[in-house]
Amino acid sequence: MSEGKRAPLPHDFHPPVAAFTVVSDDVAPGGVLKDAQVYAKGNTSPQLSWEGFPAETKSFAVTCFDPDAPTGSGFWHWVLFDIPASVTELPAGAGSGSFEGLPAGAVHARNDYGSKDFGGAAPPKGDGPHRYVFTVYAVDQEKLGPDADASPAAVGFNLRFHTLGRAQLVGEYENPA
Secondary structure: OOOOOOOOOOOOOOOOOEEOEEEOOOOOOOOEOOHHHEOOOOOOOOOEEEEOOOOOOOEEEEEEEEOOOOOOOOEEEEEEEEEEOOOOEEOOOOOOOOOOOOOOOOEEOOOOOOOOOOOOEOOOOOOOOEEEEEEEEEEOOOOOOOOOOOOHHHHHHHHHHHEEEEEEEEEEEOOOO
């Protein structure tokens, strides 16, 4: 990826929705991801908490997407949905395949690694900095519709039509040559 020709962020082409706030103890806005969020080092999903979402929210979804991956379609690192509306925080590590720290009913769809969990940053060596977009979606229904075998694109399609609000946090990581 050449600097100056960065891919658009994943929501640049979606209809506008209400914005709310997501923060993390592990990811600073625009900062470099910690080793814990790197695939080969810690491979741990970050702590996330959110507030200010629309009152009519019935569930949440959380994703992590790298728009700078050299695929032509980006790379999905995390796809989690059907988080109950009463939950406004996920602890670090909640994205592990063991589901520890996840609320009952939450569903992990497969990521682009092919696993149903959080897969950390792993850009190709020398490809420059990649952005990792952590997004929390406020959803207008308790169950989004897809199941755990859905592709990230299928989950994204459903989110496109059921998102009331969105909060995002972007960190970066580079794997030097």
